[in-house]
Amino acid sequence: xxxxxxxxxxSLFGVAIAIAxxxxxxxxxxxDRVIALDMIGVNLIAVIAVISIALKTKAFLxxxxxxxxxxxxxxxxxxxxxxxxxxxxxKRDK
Numbered sequence: 056x057x058x059x060x061x062x063x064x065x066s067l068f069g070v071a072i073a074i075a076x077x078x079x080x081x082x083x084x085x086x087d088r089v090i091a092l093d094m095i096g097v098n099l100i101a102v103i104a105v106i107s108i109a110l111k112t113k114a115f116l117x118x119x120x121x122x123x124x125x126x127x128x129x130x131x132x133x134x135x136x137x138x139x140x141x142x143x144x145x146k147r148d149k
Contacts, residue, residue, distance in 0.1 A: 058109075061109045072102075075092075079092060092130070096122065096126030097126065100119050103119050
């Protein structure tokens with residue numbers, strides 16, 4: 056019973072990632088694409104967690120943590136680029 060639920064969960068996450076990929080390719084605006092990219096990151100974290108449960112191991116917990124941090128930082132960087140046009144601001148005193 057649990058294997059059926061895990062397989063169903065993985066397939067539904069796969070569908071969600073496919074929908075987000077479509078939104079990245081056909082998105083009407085840049086913010087829609089950034090949100091879809093963030094959605095893919097969250098879904099990948101969930102997929103790795105389900106795989107970790109299916110394999111009955113804690114080995115993937117570090118991968119989940121690193122992927123979560125990278126997803127958060129990339130979303131912030133893309134958002135800052137959309138708003139200001141640059142990611143790193145440099146002040147030049149002359």
